[in-house]
Amino acid sequence: MRVPQNFAIAVIAATLCAISSPAEEHEKKINRSDLPAAVEKTVAAQTQGATIRGCNEEKENGKTYYEAELTVNGHSKDILIDPAGAIVEIEEQVVLTSLPAAVQSGLQAKAGSGKLGKVESITKRDKIVAYEAKVTTNGKRSEIQVGPDGKPLDHEE
Numbered sequence: 001m002r003v004p005q006n007f008a009i010a011v012i013a014a015t016l017c018a019i020s021s022p023a024e025e026h027e028k029k030i031n032r033s034d035l036p037a038a039v040e041k042t043v044a045a046q047t048q049g050a051t052i053r054g055c056n057e058e059k060e061n062g063k064t065y066y067e068a069e070l071t072v073n074g075h076s077k078d079i080l081i082d083p084a085g086a087i088v089e090i091e092e093q094v095v096l097t098s099l100p101a102a103v104q105s106g107l108q109a110k111a112g113s114g115k116l117g118k119v120e121s122i123t124k125r126d127k128i129v130a131y132e133a134k135v136t137t138n139g140k141r142s143e144i145q146v147g148p149d150g151k152p153l154d155h156e157e
Contacts, residue, residue: 027058027067038085039066046070046079046087076120089157090123091132103131106150111135114142122157130157 032055035043043055046068053069058080065088070077075093082088096104096119107116114137122130122145130153132145147153 026060027056030055030057030066035066036083036085039081039083042081042085042087043068043079049073050077076118088124091120092123094119094121094131096133099131100150102150103146103148104150106146106152107131107133107144110144110146110152111137113137117141124157132157 032040032043032052034057035055043052043066047070050070050072053071053076055069056067058065058067064083066081066083068079068081070079072092077090077092079087080089080091096107096116099107099119107119111133114135117134117136119131119133121128122132128148130145130147132143135142135144145153145156
């Protein structure tokens with residue numbers, strides 16, 4: 001009886017490792033001291049008056065990026081930085097009611113019967129390119145996006 005039980009445990013363990021490996025390769029927590037010098041310089045400049053919650057190294061489409069997760073004036077702000085220290089993207093929490101009516105109604109329409117949660121602006125090249133919201137529908141969580149005009153996007157940002 002022991003051999004089949006041990007075999008079953010080994011199969012389950014191998015399956016769990018296989019499932020979790022891609023996610024770990026995609027994004028992994030790192031110490032701020034492990035950031036490349038150019039990235040650290042950008043993080044230092046961007047974190048004035050902010051609390052750093054953590055840093056990650058991410059791989060997207062074969063490229064490496066670094067993310068600084070911040071809290072600024074009580075809201076979240078995540079900054080994605082390339083290895084040369086250039087800011088690629090900023091996701092910053094915003095209050096839904098502070099957004100233009102078209103964006104509010106666009107998010108609500110896309111959420112359907114789901115409940116809107118945390119809303120973030122997505123900025124690239126110093127320009128807001130989308131708004132993203134967490135949605136809970138029948139206990140399931142998902143994310144939706146609309147453009148800065150509140151209209152559906154052709155592709156996700």
